[in-house]
Amino acid sequence: MGSHLSNRRTLRSLLSSHGTFTWRGAARCLAITVLAMTLALPALGQTTGRIEGRAVLENGNPLGGVTVTATSDSLQGDREVVAGADGSFRFVGLPPGTYRVSAGYQGFATLEQGGVQVGLDRTVTLEFQMRPADFGDIITVSDVAPVVDVTTTTGGANFGEKLFKELPVTRTYQGLAFAAPGVTTGAGGQLGDDNPSIGGASVAENRYVVDGLDSTNPAFGTSGSAVPFEFIKEVQVKTGGYEAEHSGALGGVLNVITKSGGNELQGDVFGYYNDDSLQAEAKPINEFGQNLGFTEYDFGASVGGKLIEDKLWYFVALNPSTKETEYTTRTGTRNTESEDALFYAGKLTWQLNPSHQFVFSAFGDPREREDDLVRNSFGTVGDSRDLGAETLGLSYSGSLSGSLFSEASIGRFDQTFRQTPLTDQPFYEVRNFGRLGFAQQQGCAGDLSPIDANNFSTFVFNPGCVGGTFHQESGDSLRDEARGSLTWFGETLGVDHEIKVGASARRVEYTDHAHYPGAVDGPAADSTGFVYDPGGLAGQRWLLFNTTAILFEYDQDSEGETDEQSFYFQDRVRLSDYFSLNLGVRSDAFNSKGDLSDVNQSQELDFSHGDMIAPRVGFTWDVAKNGRSKLYGHYGQFYESVPLDINTRAFGNEQFNLYYFAYPTDGSLPNAQNPGTWTYTYQLGGGTRVDPGIEPMYTVEALVGFEYELMPNVAVGVKATQREIENVVEDISVDGGQTYFITNPGGVVTANPVTGVPLPAAVTFPEPVRDYEAYELTVNRRFADNWQLFGSYVHSKNEGNYGGLFRQDNGQLDPNITSVYDLPELLNGAFGPLPNDREHQVKLYGSYLWPFKLITGFYGQWLSGTPISQLGAHPVYGNSERFVTPRGSFGTTPDVWNLDLHVEYPITLSSGLDLKLVGDVFNVTDQQEATQVDEDWTFAPLTQTPTPPDCGGPGTGPNTSCPNGNPQFGQATQFQAPRTLRLGVKLSW
Numbered sequence: 001m002g003s004h005l006s007n008r009r010t011l012r013s014l015l016s017s018h019g020t021f022t023w024r025g026a027a028r029c030l031a032i033t034v035l036a037m038t039l040a041l042p043a044l045g046q047t048t049g050r051i052e053g054r055a056v057l058e059n060g061n062p063l064g065g066v067t068v069t070a071t072s073d074s075l076q077g078d079r080e081v082v083a084g085a086d087g088s089f090r091f092v093g094l095p096p097g098t099y100r101v102s103a104g105y106q107g108f109a110t111l112e113q114g115g116v117q118v119g120l121d122r123t124v125t126l127e128f129q130m131r132p133a134d135f136g137d138i139i140t141v142s143d144v145a146p147v148v149d150v151t152t153t154t155g156g157a158n159f160g161e162k163l164f165k166e167l168p169v170t171r172t173y174q175g176l177a178f179a180a181p182g183v184t185t186g187a188g189g190q191l192g193d194d195n196p197s198i199g200g201a202s203v204a205e206n207r208y209v210v211d212g213l214d215s216t217n218p219a220f221g222t223s224g225s226a227v228p229f230e231f232i233k234e235v236q237v238k239t240g241g242y243e244a245e246h247s248g249a250l251g252g253v254l255n256v257i258t259k260s261g262g263n264e265l266q267g268d269v270f271g272y273y274n275d276d277s278l279q280a281e282a283k284p285i286n287e288f289g290q291n292l293g294f295t296e297y298d299f300g301a302s303v304g305g306k307l308i309e310d311k312l313w314y315f316v317a318l319n320p321s322t323k324e325t326e327y328t329t330r331t332g333t334r335n336t337e338s339e340d341a342l343f344y345a346g347k348l349t350w351q352l353n354p355s356h357q358f359v360f361s362a363f364g365d366p367r368e369r370e371d372d373l374v375r376n377s378f379g380t381v382g383d384s385r386d387l388g389a390e391t392l393g394l395s396y397s398g399s400l401s402g403s404l405f406s407e408a409s410i411g412r413f414d415q416t417f418r419q420t421p422l423t424d425q426p427f428y429e430v431r432n433f434g435r436l437g438f439a440q441q442q443g444c445a446g447d448l449s450p451i452d453a454n455n456f457s458t459f460v461f462n463p464g465c466v467g468g469t470f471h472q473e474s475g476d477s478l479r480d481e482a483r484g485s486l487t488w489f490g491e492t493l494g495v496d497h498e499i500k501v502g503a504s505a506r507r508v509e510y511t512d513h514a515h516y517p518g519a520v521d522g523p524a525a526d527s528t529g530f531v532y533d534p535g536g537l538a539g540q541r542w543l544l545f546n547t548t549a550i551l552f553e554y555d556q557d558s559e560g561e562t563d564e565q566s567f568y569f570q571d572r573v574r575l576s577d578y579f580s581l582n583l584g585v586r587s588d589a590f591n592s593k594g595d596l597s598d599v600n601q602s603q604e605l606d607f608s609h610g611d612m613i614a615p616r617v618g619f620t621w622d623v624a625k626n627g628r629s630k631l632y633g634h635y636g637q638f639y640e641s642v643p644l645d646i647n648t649r650a651f652g653n654e655q656f657n658l659y660y661f662a663y664p665t666d667g668s669l670p671n672a673q674n675p676g677t678w679t680y681t682y683q684l685g686g687g688t689r690v691d692p693g694i695e696p697m698y699t700v701e702a703l704v705g706f707e708y709e710l711m712p713n714v715a716v717g718v719k720a721t722q723r724e725i726e727n728v729v730e731d732i733s734v735d736g737g738q739t740y741f742i743t744n745p746g747g748v749v750t751a752n753p754v755t756g757v758p759l760p761a762a763v764t765f766p767e768p769v770r771d772y773e774a775y776e777l778t779v780n781r782r783f784a785d786n787w788q789l790f791g792s793y794v795h796s797k798n799e800g801n802y803g804g805l806f807r808q809d810n811g812q813l814d815p816n817i818t819s820v821y822d823l824p825e826l827l828n829g830a831f832g833p834l835p836n837d838r839e840h841q842v843k844l845y846g847s848y849l850w851p852f853k854l855i856t857g858f859y860g861q862w863l864s865g866t867p868i869s870q871l872g873a874h875p876v877y878g879n880s881e882r883f884v885t886p887r888g889s890f891g892t893t894p895d896v897w898n899l900d901l902h903v904e905y906p907i908t909l910s911s912g913l914d915l916k917l918v919g920d921v922f923n924v925t926d927q928q929e930a931t932q933v934d935e936d937w938t939f940a941p942l943t944q945t946p947t948p949p950d951c952g953g954p955g956t957g958p959n960t961s962c963p964n965g966n967p968q969f970g971q972a973t974q975f976q977a978p979r980t981l982r983l984g985v986k987l988s989w
Contacts, residue, residue, distance in 0.1 A: 421468015560647020
């Protein structure tokens with residue numbers, strides 16, 4: 001969405017430091033009962049795994065009636081099943097962990113197999129070859145359980161506690177995603193380091209699931225809640241090939257389960273410390289001032305145990321942290337930025353009986369930030385922020401009979417964001433060539449001496465010398481969800497089936513109340529005495545360009561809501577012992593509304609179940625017929641779960657007025673008291689209409705792969721993936737930005753599709769394209785004999801003219817209403833390699849336990865660079881909006897590589913009590929290559945006729961023959977973080 005400087009990048013990204021973030025955290029009471037859960041038919045992301053297999057005679061014939069028992073420290077009591085007539089058995093709903101499985105039958109020796117690793121949403125397949133012997137004899141099976149999951153087409157990576165606690169990783173789970181094949185950074189540092197790009201999708205297209213509860217940011221589709229590793233049992237990163245039960249992710253799924261306690265008391269007291277003395281010197285970035293240092297404390301405790309043995313377990317954890325950063329601005333002003341966070345988690349696990357289990361989970365990450373700022377040429381812009389999320393959930397799983405298994409869950413995700421300006425600091429900012437603006441003195445903008453018009457591109461300040469970038473009085477979101485499923489295991493016409501049916505309902509709400517901090521009382525007059533009457537909206541800002549000044553009024557006071565429902569059916573059909581078909585279909589529906597939707601129904605998105613039918617079809621074939629090989633393929637469609645930013649912006653009360661002025665004739669800078677001469681007023685508001693023929697957005701994925709266990713504990717794999725995006729939902733304008741409507745862009749438009757009014761001339765938009773293809777090699781060596789190793793190589797290509805819900809070109813996070821498709825001219829040259837395209841990715845990580853107890857782990861990667869584009873200004877939208885040359889045609893950023901190390905040494909203090917000394921070194925070799933560069937080639941909007949040469953780049957800029965060029969083009973705006981040492985200590989029992 002855009003107009004004269006009115007797109008969201010201008011409103012929340014260009015004119016604020018991080019204004020597109022929106023999180024909610026004040027906890028609300030969640031009234032949950034088992035009866036309500038059961039009636040709602042709930043279920044969500046998998047929180048368990050399974051074991052299945054066969055009992056056979058020595059000649060391979062099945063043996064029915066065998067009693068199979070599974071035990072684990074992760075399991076409340078033992079689980080016992082009796083193999084069917086075909087010898088098959090299964091344990092479903094198993095908590096992740098290490099299991100011992102035994103098989104016994106009258107007249108045969110009892111077989112036991114230990115070390116069976118059950119992963120999150122993974123299936124282990126076993127075979128017991130029963131041997132005649134005296135009843136009661138026990139034989140330990142020497143074979144280790146297979147590494148390959150022969151039942152699924154889902155790709156990605158699983159990180160169990162044994163793995164991730166021995167790796168050098170960030171303090172929260174999101175950082176693990178980047179170790180999975182095909183996962184890259186995709187925010188360019190603009191949204192932090194916890195939002196990955198998966199399978200070519202943007203960072204706003206993933207789903208984040210913790211303890212079966214969706215913790216994705218409801219308004220923007222990004223990561224919504226952080227959970228420290230001390231709270232976590234296992235992390236699963238799904239990168240593709242998901243079954244019909246998974247929805248809403250055009251990219252990938254991060255599935256997390258927290259710890260649950262046990263019969264034995266276990267716990268940790270931990271602490272981490274880091275400061276600038278433990279970090280190498282970082283390369284300077286021209287855009288900012290100088291970092292003087294930082295101090296970071298991170299400490300906490302967790303404990304889990306039993307209230308009733310094998311009946312009721314508990315886990316609780318608390319982790320406060322604080323970080324302070326000191327720096328100077330380019331003018332030498334000293335500032336301090338601080339953040340205080342409180343991570344917490346709690347869980348109760350209750351086994352009613354061996355067939356029925358209930359889990360209550362709660363976790364959150366409320367935070368406070370002071371002086372979360374924009375650093376600019378004059379000083380700083382400070383804000384105070386309250387943010388974070390809190391989640392409550394209750395889930396049930398149980399066997400209703402030997403062939404019927406049920407799951408149910410309900411939960412609430414509650415997120416908050418408050419941004420309050422620090423009004424004791426004046427706001428003033430120059431956005432200049434290469435962001436290197438200057439002024440002759442500090443102070444309020446009205447006190448500044450005139451600036452040569454050729455020396456800046458945009459000068460910004462609030463009326464009345466009020467501080468702060470943006471005032472977000474409420475950025476709150478809320479998601480209530482209920483899901484459920486039934487799974488039937490049976491046989492029809494001699495063929496085994498595993499049929500799963502499920503349903504879900506979600507109610508999502510978002511409140512967006514925001515405006516600029518400053519305001520000017522109206523009516524007011526220009527230099528000629530003309531009354532232009534500002535002051536109608538809550539907040540105002542001045543934007544000064546080379547020859548034009550704009551008084552920009554902005555007010556947002558909107559609420560949005562979305563109701564979602566879904567049904568799915570999937571059937572795993574076992575055509576033989578070694579070949580299965582996975583057949584599934586999913587039907588979704590949603591209605592997204594805002595404040596104006598009830599007045600005008602064309603201002604809403606409304607898709608029924610018939611509009612969103614997604615087939616999911618796959619196969620798995622154990623070609624070696626040994627349970628350790630898998631040839632597989634999958635085809636699926638995945639529909640978007642539309643974030644609620646569109647509800648409040650396009651269907652809400654958002655309003656803005658722009659008053660344009662010529663500069664004062666006395667040569668001074670325009671301000672509220674001396675604005676210059678009014679030229680015209682531009683007003684927008686009243687919402688955006690939706691094309692009645694619009695169709696929902698989805699991706700199509702096809703993949704084929706092969707995995708094989710070369711030797712015990714070691715598997716290799718190859719995979720090819722193709723993804724394409726279809727029916728992109730975006731807003732466009734056919735009248736030069738005067739009005740907008742939401743549609744599926746592409747083709748020739750001869751009439752406004754909402755009003756039906758013919759256009760004076762046809763307008764053509766190219767079809768949105770995002771094509772991703774990848775070829776993947778993997779090797780996995782799970783932990784055995786004191787070491788583990790995992791590696792991957794991915795060769796990929798990601799190209800098109802549409803990057804996704806997050807527009808990485810200009811940093812705009814406005815899902816489905818970015819500026820990319822607003823005007824046809826913005827798409828000239830837009831086709832090419834997309835910003836998160838990395839042709840080569842090599843990743844390697846693992847750990848080793850030395851004989852003298854020392855644990856060492858490492859993570860290393862080598863990534864080819866990302867494409868560089870030459871961007872130019874647009875007269876309506878401003879900088880970084882058009883392509884001077886075809887997208888990505890100016891080469892790439894440097895290839896990057898890094899090596900991180902983890903060292904941990906336990907000191908036994910007493911029986912069951914260890915003191916662990918921990919050290920993590922990130923970027924051991926201190927590689928500091930540029931990971932992002934300035935892509936603004938020119939600030940010229942090309943409004944002159946005939947069109948002047950589109951010059952720019954180094955050697956241009958003020959006082960040259962190309963005054964509108966950007967001399968900082970190609971200069972780094974972000975480097976790899978310098979070598980950093982983090983020290984830690986843990987007391988574990």
